[in-house]
Amino acid sequence: MTQEPKVRLRGVYKIFGSEPESMMPHVHGGMGKEELLAEHKHVLGLQDINVDMQAGEITVVMGLSGSGKSTLIRHLNRLIEPTAGEILIDGDDVMKQSESGLRALRQERMSMVFQKFALLPHRTVLQNAAMSLNVRGMDVQTQEKEAAKWLDRVGLGGYENRYPSQLSGGMQQRVGIARALTANTDIMLMDEAFSALDPLIRTDMQNLLLELQAELQKTIIFITHDLDEALKLADHLVILKDGAVVQQGEPQGILLNPADPYIEDFVSDINRARVLRVKSVMGALSAKKFSGDVQLTDNLESLIALSEGDTSNIYRVLDGETPVGQLDMRDLVKALVPRISSAA
Amino acid sequence: MAFYDWVFDGLGLREWCDSDTSAAPLSMADLLAQAGNDEGGEGVPFPSLDALNESCGTVSQTRDLTAGIEDAFLAAKSSLKLVLDPITQPLSWALDGALWLFQAVPWFVMIPLLVLLTWYVARSFAVTVFVALSFLFLGFIDHLDVAMQTLAIIFVCTGLSVILGVPIGIAMSKSDTMQRASIPVLDLLQTLPSFVYLIPLIFLFSVTESKLYGIAIILYAIVPIIRLTDLGIRLVDKDVIEAADAFGMTNRQKLIKVQLPLALPNIMAGVNQTIMMSLAMVVIASLVSAPGLGVLVLRGIRNLELGVGIVAGIGIVLLAVILDRTSKAALSRVDMGRNQN
Numbered sequence: 001m002t003q004e005p006k007v008r009l010r011g012v013y014k015i016f017g018s019e020p021e022s023m024m025p026h027v028h029g030g031m032g033k034e035e036l037l038a039e040h041k042h043v044l045g046l047q048d049i050n051v052d053m054q055a056g057e058i059t060v061v062m063g064l065s066g067s068g069k070s071t072l073i074r075h076l077n078r079l080i081e082p083t084a085g086e087i088l089i090d091g092d093d094v095m096k097q098s099e100s101g102l103r104a105l106r107q108e109r110m111s112m113v114f115q116k117f118a119l120l121p122h123r124t125v126l127q128n129a130a131m132s133l134n135v136r137g138m139d140v141q142t143q144e145k146e147a148a149k150w151l152d153r154v155g156l157g158g159y160e161n162r163y164p165s166q167l168s169g170g171m172q173q174r175v176g177i178a179r180a181l182t183a184n185t186d187i188m189l190m191d192e193a194f195s196a197l198d199p200l201i202r203t204d205m206q207n208l209l210l211e212l213q214a215e216l217q218k219t220i221i222f223i224t225h226d227l228d229e230a231l232k233l234a235d236h237l238v239i240l241k242d243g244a245v246v247q248q249g250e251p252q253g254i255l256l257n258p259a260d261p262y263i264e265d266f267v268s269d270i271n272r273a274r275v276l277r278v279k280s281v282m283g284a285l286s287a288k289k290f291s292g293d294v295q296l297t298d299n300l301e302s303l304i305a306l307s308e309g310d311t312s313n314i315y316r317v318l319d320g321e322t323p324v325g326q327l328d329m330r331d332l333v334k335a336l337v338p339r340i341s342s343a344a
Numbered sequence: 345m346a347f348y349d350w351v352f353d354g355l356g357l358r359e360w361c362d363s364d365t366s367a368a369p370l371s372m373a374d375l376l377a378q379a380g381n382d383e384g385g386e387g388v389p390f391p392s393l394d395a396l397n398e399s400c401g402t403v404s405q406t407r408d409l410t411a412g413i414e415d416a417f418l419a420a421k422s423s424l425k426l427v428l429d430p431i432t433q434p435l436s437w438a439l440d441g442a443l444w445l446f447q448a449v450p451w452f453v454m455i456p457l458l459v460l461l462t463w464y465v466a467r468s469f470a471v472t473v474f475v476a477l478s479f480l481f482l483g484f485i486d487h488l489d490v491a492m493q494t495l496a497i498i499f500v501c502t503g504l505s506v507i508l509g510v511p512i513g514i515a516m517s518k519s520d521t522m523q524r525a526s527i528p529v530l531d532l533l534q535t536l537p538s539f540v541y542l543i544p545l546i547f548l549f550s551v552t553e554s555k556l557y558g559i560a561i562i563l564y565a566i567v568p569i570i571r572l573t574d575l576g577i578r579l580v581d582k583d584v585i586e587a588a589d590a591f592g593m594t595n596r597q598k599l600i601k602v603q604l605p606l607a608l609p610n611i612m613a614g615v616n617q618t619i620m621m622s623l624a625m626v627v628i629a630s631l632v633s634a635p636g637l638g639v640l641v642l643r644g645i646r647n648l649e650l651g652v653g654i655v656a657g658i659g660i661v662l663l664a665v666i667l668d669r670t671s672k673a674a675l676s677r678v679d680m681g682r683n684q685n
Contacts, residue, residue: 077590106592118587122605132591134601183591 004091005052006219007059007076007187012049012085014071014243017042020083033242045071046243049085054236055186056217058209060251062230063240069223072240073191076221077110078102089187107136111180115192117172119164125151125175126160132183150178154208170201174208181212190222194229206232227266231255231275239263252280256335268338273301281335282317282325290316296324300332346398347389361400417547425548432555435562438500439554443635446496451488455479462666466673475670478662487637487659494626494636494663501558501622505566506615512566513573513611514599523574534567538628546632557629564625568617576610577603609679616671623664637663 015023015036023042033044046068053059063069074080075087078094087094089109097105111132119128127134129147148160154174164172173193180188190209194202206229213220224230230237231251238248247259255275258264279296291313294303307313307329317325352361389395396403446454455476462475482491516523541560549556580603588598604611630638637656644653 079586079589103592103594106590108592110590112587112590114583114587114590116583118581118583120584120602120605122608135591135593135597179591189590 003055006055006090007051007053007221008086008088009049009051009072009075010086010088012072012075012087013047013083014045014068014075014080015042015083016045024084044243046075046082049245051238051245051248053219053221055219057235058213058220058222058233059236059238060222060224060230060234061238061240062224062227064225066242067240068243069225069240070191071243073189073221073223076187076189077106077112107132107183109185110187110189111183111185112189112191113173113176113180113193115195117164117169117176117196119172119175119179121164124161124163125156125167128164128175129178129182131179146184147178147182150181151175153181153212154178168201170197170205173197173205177205177208177212181216185218187219187221190220192223192225195224195226202229209233227270228275231270239266252276256280264338270338271301272336272338273304274299276300276335278303278317278327281331282327283331285316285323285326287314287326290314290326292316293318293323294327295319300336303327303329303332346395348391348396348399352400357400361402363402417544421547428548432549432559435500435504435558436553436555438504439497439558442496442500443493443554446492447489451483454492455483462670466670467677468673471669471673475666478666482659482662485655485659487640487655490635490637490640490656491659491663494623494638494660497557497561497626497629497634497636498619498622498663498667501561501565501626502615502619504558505562505569505618505622508562509566509569509614509618510573510611513570513614514577514604516570516574517577517603526570530567530570533563538564538625539631542629542632551633554634557626557632557634560629560632561622561625561634565618565621568621569611569614572610572614572617573607576607576614579610580606609675612671612675612678616668616675619667619671620664623660623667627660 013024013027014020015027017023017040020042023036023040023044026036026040027044027047031039033047036042036044049072051059051061061069061072071080075082076089076094078087078097082095089105094102094105120131123131126144126147129151130143133143133146148157151157151160151174154177156171156174156178159167159171164175167175173196176193180190194205197205209220210233222230222233224233234251236248237251237254239246239254241262247254247263252275254263255267255270255272258267276299277296278294278298278300281300282296291310292306292315294306294315294317296317296319303315306315311329311333313329315327315329316323317327352358393404393406393409397405449457458479459472459476463472466472479488479491482488512526516526538560541563542556545556545560549559584602584606585598588602593601626634626636627638627641630636630642637659640656641653641660643649644651644656
């Protein structure tokens with residue numbers, strides 16, 4: 001992928017406290033989060049974040065609470081000001097934007113979905129979805145037409161005149177997504193968008209998002225603390241710990257080659273069969289006889305079902321119609337065992 | 345002679361003290377002392393201004409302090425009046441106009457109008473019927489005219505309080521400095537005994553002008569609307585504000601489309617409080633020629649006409665209940681629109 005990344009973070013630092021600027025030398029001097037808090041009463045929110053987010057991909061930023069992930073996403077539209085660093089969107093430095101430039105950026109190039117939905121309780125679902133166009137001062141007919149279109153697309157046709165409080169959590173978040181889609185921006189920021197929903201509805205919403213993404217190819221930055229969710233959605237996965245990036249890359253790669261014990265612990269509880277896909281485990285074509293054909297993007301769970309547990313099977317892997325490799329069921333079973341943490 | 349002589353002698357100030365002894369005129373206490381009723385002050389007197397004055401004539405007496413405040417106020421009066429008079433003149437016009445209007449409209453138009461207004465604001469059958477019956481009762485006991493005068497004053501003063509108070513509340517919610525500066529003033533306005541408002545106002549304006557009591561009522565009643573507007577805006581859900589920012593709203597859009605609508609239940613509660621406080625003050629303001637039910641209460645007190653006072657009092661209670669129930673019904677209607685669960 002040679003094209004310019006849609007969003008680039010370059011050496012972004014965020015320090016919370018009364019004099020964040022003056023703390024930068026300490027941080028550059030290698031002072032950690034705890035020392036900074038103990039000695040200078042400043043909280044190191046983010047340190048040296050360098051992330052490239054490609055157009056048309058879902059970049060998932062994952063971390064536990066307090067890891068700085070929500071702080072990070074708010075830097076992209078400058079709801080929070082970084083202490084140091086560059087934030088480039090299509091090559092433009094967001095930090096150099098004037099107030100009106102920033103507002104235009106928020107109105108036209110980025111939209112956001114919130115964990116607690118953050119809908120306007122006194123407006124109808126339709127008016128909520130139309131909010132971004134309303135802010136831009138478009139005429140009411142266009143607003144309502146666009147909003148109704150996207151509400152219909154997220155499965156809320158017929159609810160236009162209800163109020164948010166009359167809807168369930170999952171439906172409210174659909175309104176939140178419709179609101180972001182109505183803004184028709186290239187970039188969508190999703191801050192723990194599905195964390196407040198119960199598991200079944202969460203799965204529905206994830207599927208909805210993937211479906212929409214296949215159709216619209218937006219640049220989505222998705223924040224979550226749920227690794228299953230992260231692995232399901234991510235094209236590019238960034239793992240944050242204590243405000244620093246511990247590992248980033250393709251999610252399957254992270255799962256198979258965790259960079260440090262922290263991530264090993266993290267990934268050890270995962271249902272690997274569901275997350276890992278054939279392409280991550282397959283080998284080069286060598287066998288003569290195959291038990292059957294599978295697709296490159298099938299997950300291992302479906303293979304186990306297909307083989308009915310017979311580990312002697314070898315499957316041919318197809319990308320569409322062309323054979324690209326083979327999958328030995330023995331490799332598959334090995335891949336299911338997480339690499340034991342080096343400490344253990 | 346006096347107890348604290350030794351202090352001034354010790355400090356070598358005797359000369360300074362004696363330089364100005366005859367200045368103060370005799371007070372009643374001095375006269376009593378001269379008449380020989382002075383018991384000779386046993387024990388240690390508190391070193392107050394008066395006690396020190398006995399030892400040293402140059403130290404002022406306490407009554408000089410009150411006289412000083414009075415003089416300062418009188419000195420500032422003309423320039424204050426020059427500024428305040430034109431600014432507050434519209435208030436007089438509004439009050440006089442409203443009083444005229446409420447009395448000029450005949451009862452068979454006025455009562456249905458007020459009942460319709462109640463229905464429009466409250467949308468509650470029970471409240472509307474209660475209001476209709478109350479006005480008919482007031483008319484029946486010949487108190488409708490005075491009640492209308494009171495109501496006219498309340499309408500004008502509450503309206504102005506809202507017009508002035510909401511912007512002040514908004515400013516307070518926007519700036520912590522403004523909030524810190526305003527809260528002591530609001531506390532003062534709320535705790536100052538209501539009669540005290542009237543004293544400087546009587547000096548500033550003539551008692552025949554309606555703005556005199558108008559200002560007193562507004563100063564007293566504006567506090568809750570300011571406080572609750574500030575509170576309401578500050579209590580608006582942070583997440584919603586963040587969403588408004590994230591979609592690039594300007595501050596003005598945020599205020600009009602998000603903060604004020606979401607603060608509305610609190611602002612309405614403020615309006616309710618403001619109405620009730622104007623009613624409380626309008627009775628006291630009858631001391632300075634505010635017309636209405638308060639005048640009858642005052643007559644009851646002054647002439648010991650028990651019945652007049654009590655009937656007028658009941659009329660005030662009735663008005664209070666009407667205004668309270670109507671504004672509360674309007675408030676709950678706003679709340680209902682929000683959470684139709």
